[in-house]
Structures are given as C-alpha cells and as structure tokens.
Amino acid sequence: MSSFNLDVFFRPRNVALIGASATTGSIGNALVKNLLEGKYREKLFLVNPKGGTVEGIPVYKSIPEIDGIVDLAIVAIAPPSVVETIEQLGQKGCRGAIILSINMGAGEGSLADEAAAVAARHHIRLLGPNTIGVLSPMAGLNASFSHVPGLSGDLGLISQSSAIVTSVAEWASHNNVGFSGMVALGDKADVDIADMLDYFAMDPQTRAILLYIENIRDARKFMTSARAAARAKPVILMKTGRHPQGLAAVASRKSALAGADEVYDAAFERAGLLRVFSLHAIFDAVETLTHIRTLKGHDLAIVANSNGVGVLAVDHLVESGGSLATLSEETIARLDDILPAGWSRNNPVYIVTDANTERYKAALDVVMDDKGVHAVLGMFSPSAIGSSEDAARSVAALMAERKKAGKRRVPVFAVRLGGGPDVVKLYEDADIAHFETPADAIQGLSYVLRHMKAQDQLMLMPPALGTFQPDYEAARTVIDEALVEGHDCLDAVDVSTLLKAYGLPMAASHAAASAVEAAQLAAPIISAHGAAVVKINSPDIRFKSDIGGVVLGLANSGAVATAAQQVLERAREAHPHANIKGVTVHPMIRKPHAIELLAGMMVDEVFGPVMVFGRGGTAVEVIRDKALALPPLDLLSARAMIEKTRVNRRLEGYRDTAPCDKDALAEMLVRMSQMIADFPEIQELDFNPVLADVNGNVIADARVRVAPTTQHDHPHQRFAIKPYPNEWEQERQLKDGRIAFIRPMRPEDEALFPSFFERVTDDDMRLRFFSAARSMSHAFIARLTQIDYARSMAFIALDKDSGDMLGSVRLMGDTDHEKGEYAVMVRSDLKGLGLGWILMKLILAYAEKDGFREVEGEVLRTNQTMRQMCEALGFDTRMDPDDPDLVHMVFQVPDISDKIANLI
Numbered sequence: 001m002s003s004f005n006l007d008v009f010f011r012p013r014n015v016a017l018i019g020a021s022a023t024t025g026s027i028g029n030a031l032v033k034n035l036l037e038g039k040y041r042e043k044l045f046l047v048n049p050k051g052g053t054v055e056g057i058p059v060y061k062s063i064p065e066i067d068g069i070v071d072l073a074i075v076a077i078a079p080p081s082v083v084e085t086i087e088q089l090g091q092k093g094c095r096g097a098i099i100l101s102i103n104m105g106a107g108e109g110s111l112a113d114e115a116a117a118v119a120a121r122h123h124i125r126l127l128g129p130n131t132i133g134v135l136s137p138m139a140g141l142n143a144s145f146s147h148v149p150g151l152s153g154d155l156g157l158i159s160q161s162s163a164i165v166t167s168v169a170e171w172a173s174h175n176n177v178g179f180s181g182m183v184a185l186g187d188k189a190d191v192d193i194a195d196m197l198d199y200f201a202m203d204p205q206t207r208a209i210l211l212y213i214e215n216i217r218d219a220r221k222f223m224t225s226a227r228a229a230a231r232a233k234p235v236i237l238m239k240t241g242r243h244p245q246g247l248a249a250v251a252s253r254k255s256a257l258a259g260a261d262e263v264y265d266a267a268f269e270r271a272g273l274l275r276v277f278s279l280h281a282i283f284d285a286v287e288t289l290t291h292i293r294t295l296k297g298h299d300l301a302i303v304a305n306s307n308g309v310g311v312l313a314v315d316h317l318v319e320s321g322g323s324l325a326t327l328s329e330e331t332i333a334r335l336d337d338i339l340p341a342g343w344s345r346n347n348p349v350y351i352v353t354d355a356n357t358e359r360y361k362a363a364l365d366v367v368m369d370d371k372g373v374h375a376v377l378g379m380f381s382p383s384a385i386g387s388s389e390d391a392a393r394s395v396a397a398l399m400a401e402r403k404k405a406g407k408r409r410v411p412v413f414a415v416r417l418g419g420g421p422d423v424v425k426l427y428e429d430a431d432i433a434h435f436e437t438p439a440d441a442i443q444g445l446s447y448v449l450r451h452m453k454a455q456d457q458l459m460l461m462p463p464a465l466g467t468f469q470p471d472y473e474a475a476r477t478v479i480d481e482a483l484v485e486g487h488d489c490l491d492a493v494d495v496s497t498l499l500k501a502y503g504l505p506m507a508a509s510h511a512a513a514s515a516v517e518a519a520q521l522a523a524p525i526i527s528a529h530g531a532a533v534v535k536i537n538s539p540d541i542r543f544k545s546d547i548g549g550v551v552l553g554l555a556n557s558g559a560v561a562t563a564a565q566q567v568l569e570r571a572r573e574a575h576p577h578a579n580i581k582g583v584t585v586h587p588m589i590r591k592p593h594a595i596e597l598l599a600g601m602m603v604d605e606v607f608g609p610v611m612v613f614g615r616g617g618t619a620v621e622v623i624r625d626k627a628l629a630l631p632p633l634d635l636l637s638a639r640a641m642i643e644k645t646r647v648n649r650r651l652e653g654y655r656d657t658a659p660c661d662k663d664a665l666a667e668m669l670v671r672m673s674q675m676i677a678d679f680p681e682i683q684e685l686d687f688n689p690v691l692a693d694v695n696g697n698v699i700a701d702a703r704v705r706v707a708p709t710t711q712h713d714h715p716h717q718r719f720a721i722k723p724y725p726n727e728w729e730q731e732r733q734l735k736d737g738r739i740a741f742i743r744p745m746r747p748e749d750e751a752l753f754p755s756f757f758e759r760v761t762d763d764d765m766r767l768r769f770f771s772a773a774r775s776m777s778h779a780f781i782a783r784l785t786q787i788d789y790a791r792s793m794a795f796i797a798l799d800k801d802s803g804d805m806l807g808s809v810r811l812m813g814d815t816d817h818e819k820g821e822y823a824v825m826v827r828s829d830l831k832g833l834g835l836g837w838i839l840m841k842l843i844l845a846y847a848e849k850d851g852f853r854e855v856e857g858e859v860l861r862t863n864q865t866m867r868q869m870c871e872a873l874g875f876d877t878r879m880d881p882d883d884p885d886l887v888h889m890v891f892q893v894p895d896i897s898d899k900i901a902n903l904i
Helices: 027-036 079-091 111-121 162-174 193-202 219-232 260-271 279-291 307-319 329-338 357-368 388-404 421-429 438-459 472-484 492-501 515-529 557-574 635-643 662-678 747-758 762-769 778-785 835-849 864-873 896-903
Strands: 015-018 044-047 057-060 072-075 096-099 125-127 133-136 141-144 151-159 178-184 208-213 235-239 274-276 299-304 375-379 412-415 433-435 510-512 532-537 550-554 582-587 595-604 608-615 626-629 682-693 696-699 702-706 730-733 739-744 793-799 805-813 819-826 854-860 876-879 886-892
Touching: 015 027, 015 079, 027 044, 027 141, 072 079, 079 096, 079 111, 111 125, 151 162, 151 193, 162 178, 162 279, 178 193, 193 208, 193 219, 208 279, 219 235, 219 260, 219 438, 235 260, 235 279, 260 274, 260 626, 274 279, 274 438, 279 433, 279 438, 299 307, 299 357, 307 375, 307 438, 329 357, 357 375, 357 388, 375 438, 388 412, 388 421, 412 438, 421 433, 433 438, 438 635, 438 778, 472 492, 472 662, 472 702, 492 510, 492 582, 492 702, 510 515, 515 532, 515 557, 515 582, 532 557, 550 557, 557 582, 595 662, 608 635, 608 662, 626 635, 635 662, 662 682, 662 696, 739 835, 747 778, 747 793, 747 805, 762 819, 793 835, 805 835, 819 835, 835 854, 835 864, 854 864, 864 876, 864 886
Parallel strands: 015 044, 015 072, 044 057, 072 096, 096 125, 151 178, 151 208, 208 235, 235 274, 299 375, 375 412, 412 433, 819 854
Antiparallel strands: 133 141, 133 178, 510 582, 532 550, 532 582, 595 608, 595 682, 608 626, 682 696, 682 702, 730 739, 739 793, 793 805, 805 819, 854 886, 876 886
16 A cells, blocks of 8 residues: 555544543553644544543543544554454545554464454554554644653654664654654554655755664565655664574575675665764764765865864774875965964965854855865864854854855765754754764765665666577476476586576586596696696585585596596595486686686575675685675666675786776676576576686685576566566567667666657647756656666667667656656657657557556647547546646556456
8 A cells, every 4th residue: 555545654634542541650641641732632533432531621431432534543442342443434534544453463364364353444554563653743633652752743754663763753752853743653563654754855844854674574565665765865774683583493504605684784875874883973964965965076175273183083084984185285285374383284274273153154264165075174272362152153254254255065964073952053043953973974974875886886887798599488488397397406417407597607517427427527628728627526515625525626537537436435425315417527627817707696585686786705604795785776776786895896806917807707696587487496506716807707606596486486586676578579560660679768778868859849848848948967867767676667669670769658657656657758859759659559568568557648738649549549638737747647547357357
C-alpha cells in the first residue's frame, strides 16, 4: 500500500481513542491527556465499555455508538479484542489505526496478521502493534503516550524503537529542534520504514528525514523508497547491531568475507543515505545540512584568532580526509594589507591574538573572494577585545552585506568558542551552521561532503559496457547438468565453461580420473605455458589448499603424475567419505608482478546477492581488505568498489611497478553481476586469487556454488535493486522499413539525448514539456535515464543500424504502484511511421503485467495527434477544470485475473 492514507497519522480530521481510561497512571489516561493538550478536544471520540466521562469528555461504550465517521483510531486494549475492533472501525470509515497493544505475535495466524488482513479489506492503514504512537507537532497531535509532545519543525523522524522517539523528543525540546512528524513503527504489521520514507519524501513540510533502524524485512521495497527519498531531501540514519556477537559458524567462508552490518552499509551507500553512529551525530548532521546542502568543491579555509585552535582544526581536517585550500597570491596580498605583521600568511589564516571582531570580519571577507576556497571555518576565541556574541554578529553582518552586494557567499562553518543561547540564536537567525568545537565543525563539513558524494553517485552516468552478449545457453547447460547430478558446487571444468560463457578471464581446466591421465593431459599444457598446476577434483572439498590439494609449477609430465597421486592420497586421508572424481590440470599462470585479488558474491538473508571485491590470497580473512556493493553493477559502481579498498593504492602502481588495468577489473565485476542476475541458481561465487597486472587480470581459482530454484521464480526476484529487465527487449519494423530496437532505458543512455533533442522541433518540445526551452541539464536528463525498475519503467527506441535514439516512452509509478503517469516522445522527423503507437502499446502492456491499475497523462488541448492516439488506445478524456489548456487522459488497466477468469 505504501503511502496510501498515511496522511491520516499526521493530519487526521478526528481521533477516536479505543481504551480511554480515567485511571491516573494508565496508558489510556495518559493518551487522553496528551490528546487534550493539542488541538483535538473538539475532534475526539473516547471509547470504553464502562462509559462515563474522562477529563470532562463523554465516553462511548462501543465504536458503533459513535455518531459520525472515524478518521484516525488509537487502539489501546487487550490483544484478543483488537481484530474485532479493527472490523468495527472499518465499518465506521476509519482510514488509519495506531495499535499500542503488545504481545500480538507475528507471522501467519497471529493476531497481528489477522488485524492486518481485516484492515486491508477496509483500506485501513495500521501502525504497530507494540508502538508508542505518533507525534505530529505541526498539527498539534500527540497520538502517543510520550511524556513530551515535541516541537513543531521540519524534520521527520522514523524509528523502529519507541524509546528512541521519546528520547529524541525530549532532547529536541531542550535544544529547540522541531519536527513535522515523529513515528514509532513498532512491530510493522502494515506500515513499515519504506512507507514512511515515501510519505516524508513527498511531504512539503519535511526538509530532512531521520531514520533509526534495527532491521529491514523487505529489502527491495526499502531500497526503492530510500533511493527516491534521498533524491528529494537528506536522509540521515542510525542503525544498531553493528557488532553482532555469537554468530554461528557457517559451512563456507562467506561470513568471514562480509558481515551483516557491512551489507547494510553497502545498501545505505547505494541508496544515497547518510549513516551516522550516534544520536548526537544525527543532530550534528541535521544542524549542518539545515544550513549547508552543497559546496562548490572540497577545499576549506580556516580563519582564527588563535594559532593553536587553527592547527587543531587542521589536524581534525587531515584525519577526516579533508582538503585545505591553497590561498591565491592575490588573497595573501590583500590579507597583508589588513592584518598585522606576524599573521600566518598561509591557511589557516591566523589573524593574531589581539584581533577584534572587525579584523575577523575583514579577514573572512577577503578569504571568501578567493575562488579556490569552497568553505570557511571561522573561529574567534573570546577575550576582552571581542566576545563570542560580537563574533557571531560580525559573521551574520558579513553574510548579509555580501548578499546585498551580490557577492560570492562561501558557506561558513562557525565555531562557538564560548557564549550561550544568545550566540546560538544569532547564528540560527542568520542561517549559519554553528558548532561547539573545531572537531564538531570538521565533522559537519564531512557530513556535507558525504551527502554531496551520495547525491553525485545517484546522478552519475556510467559508460556503456559495449555489445557484450554472453553465451547464455552454454552457461544454462552447465548449471542444469550440475543440479540434475545433485552437485551444489560446480567442478573445475564446469566452472571454466561457465566463466568462458560470460567472457570472464580464466584458463581452461581439464579433468583427469587418474595420475596417468593427468600426466597425458599436462603435456600440451606444459608445452604451451611452461608449467602446469594440479588440483583435487571433488564437489565435497571446497578449500583445496587447506589439505594440500593444489600443486603449482609442475614442469614435466612425471612431476604432474607424482603430484596428482599425492594430491589424491591427501584428499582421501583428509576426507575419507568425499566424492573424489580425480584431479584437474590447469596451465600455470605466470604473472611475477601480479597482485592477488578477491572477487565474489554471497547471498545475504535480507538484501540478496552482494558483490565483494578486495585483497585476495590465502590470508584473505586476516587482511580483511574488501568492499561490498549491491548488484546490479555498472562500470562506475564497479570502479567505485575497487577504489574503496586499500589494495587500490597498489593497483595504481608504485615505484617500478606499472599500474594494473582497473578498467578490466571493473568489467569483470560487471560481467559477474550480469551472470548472477541471469541465473538465480548461483548462490555463491569465490574467485580467489584473481591475478592482476598491467596486462589485465586472470582468475587463477574459482568456486561456484549452486542450488535449485523454483520454476516460477523470476531471475531478478532475489535482488534488492531490480536489475535491467532484458526480457522486454524487442525489434519492431517501422512503416519506412527501418528496424527499431526497443529496450528498457539505461543510465548510459543519457549520452543519446542531446542529439535526439536537436532533431525535435520547438513545437514538439512545447507539446511534450509544455515549454520550448532546450536547456536540458545533466540532472534533468539523469532523472529521465536512471530508472528504478521496481517502481517505474522507460523504454528507448534505437535505430538498429546507426544506434541513434528515435524516441522513448515512460511510466512513472506512484509510491502505491497503483497509478502511473505516462510520457512519450518521438523524433520530429519520424512522425507517421507508427513508432508512437508501438511505444504506447508497449508501455500499456508493461503497466498491465506489472500490476498498475491506471495510466494517466496530461496533454495540451491543442495536441490533437496525441489525444487521438490515446483515445484509439482506450483512454478516457477528462477536461482539467483548473486549466482549460490541459486535457487529462486516463486508461483503466485490465485486471489480469479478470482476463484469466474469462478464459476459464
């Protein structure tokens, strides 16, 4: 249901309290008092079987007695009565219910499950059970038993913990921090994190969203909502459980390669969320992002009247990975004119201890004019010459003067060295970020830079991978045969066949049942490569090196035969019950200056497939240098994985060692990503070591674990981020004979739009965008091409021969996945060829298959061609009462279940 009816929790027309009580100290009584402290005395229904009055308000004995429609209900009664209560509320037209009751169970057959089913039938949204409730300070609603109502403001808080809501509300009240809404989710029988993210993302009263997370159930729903919210406003989160203890050992090494919290970290980063690790840090981040959302660059200038404090700030900046601006010669000359001898003549700008606030202001003014300065950290230690209040007034005055004069205003991170609430108010009124210590200010800068990086990554345009097409049938054959034979791990020969099908660089493997056969197979390998490698071949022995099951550098057939025999004997001794097929023989890969890397995939219980990249070799668990990312990957996200590792420094080359081919490594990760998207049977990949040098990379050893999957599972069902849906690719012939290749939009398609728009007339631009303007920014086109396939869809039509963009159509779904808004555009010189009709029919077919109920769009009244086409496709025409120039086109999507019923 997503954001459907969620407004009822924050702006209800009226409130019914089921379980109201006159008993002091009871939850029912606390709820009544909280509600009466707000704006709902005249809109409050109290219900209790005993009747009577509470706080002077009459009490209904039952819900049916209520005269009128109930909008929001608060349910604070014994669990056995909750389901019947929800049924009665449904009959009263209730839109939302907050269930405070505890011990209602979870899962199929529980009271919580029954209540959710009844609520869904009546279109009631349920919050809880086991929640403290909701605080909506802007609406004057405290629908909770929190002891403080919270202050009105523009922050939205979503928490899985009721205690966090009450703690934050109290802290915020003491620190003058206000909220548009605060919600404790409880046991999430219906409304969950993703639903509330969608609500606050669209709420115009909410400027930033705060999240407190303990766990996530539906990873795809969360990722879709989180990515959408992060594009709209800052989302700052804290998650508990970073250091789980006592986890059971698992059969494979995947637990050593990726812990649960590392996977959450990868998910948060992919979604563009800003993660912090304490409640204090949440509000520090909010304080910063309230005043500063973005910077022109990363370079910081520091202005201070204390050299020691300035140097301390530099230490914090360096430790956080920040960058100190280099002042221009012009800036230094101007500072020479206004500062006394003895100033630092460098950054930090030490304005000398005897400085008053006028000198401080003048120095800040000069520094802000330097184009190489992207932010300023201002610190003024109070003395008899100038106070903290005077410093705050001077900074506020400077920003106002520069604004009035139209001069460049560089964001200021002001440190309050001394001073009290008056100083805070001065900075707040001037919209200047302010902090208690230099460390806090540098941390605040890091929050802005991290948020900028997250936003940039959401907008990046990855390069195209090229025309790579895997040998899907060869890969399918290998996996199916292994599963039919009952193997959960592919043998070496099958692994090399699978990897070859996806163009992954691994030398061929040859299976030998005996030492003699191994020697025979090794002869041509040694002739071609100089040496061979022998490995044990057994589906039951996963870590060959641990039992001496790998022998390298075998230079002749005799050595191969001896090594093969020894390997077989060691395997039988170590694993007497294992299915030992023999050995495999491989070429000896000689890369004397190669770096050993690890690339792999594991399936997380929450987020599904997770990619891993890092330092490889036998000491991988000890070194623990790795990066994680959620697939699907493109070349940019793959490159970002590589660059997050410590081994990346070695890959860039050093001394007489040439840099490795990181582009080849990134392409390998992308092809791995595609392979696991194509085959849900793949449960684990472990490429270790991957040998990388200037000439590329080779997978020296690989393990692939597989498992059966149900026949009806879509290959992408297990992904937290829905991968590219290649099943929608198709070719269609236009009326002039040309072939249009139509496929889902990809981020790299951004490069095709400029030349496309050049071949669209001004009239067509106006009909499509209601404006003839042609200034299409990167951010604008990125929103057209970066599709979340779990929520929306866009198809692009390309000329099969030239690759030119011919047209596109999109369906932008709402958060409830009920309605979608269509948009279609065809190149102006291609009108009359039938492409618009083809694209519209395709998007309607997609809407039907993906479960949309309605497709709608706005068309200019003068756009007769579009109106006629839509009407021919079955759209209804509705005039817009607010704009006579617009026509609203609505298509009711056929229900697939109705179609099936008609066929039976």
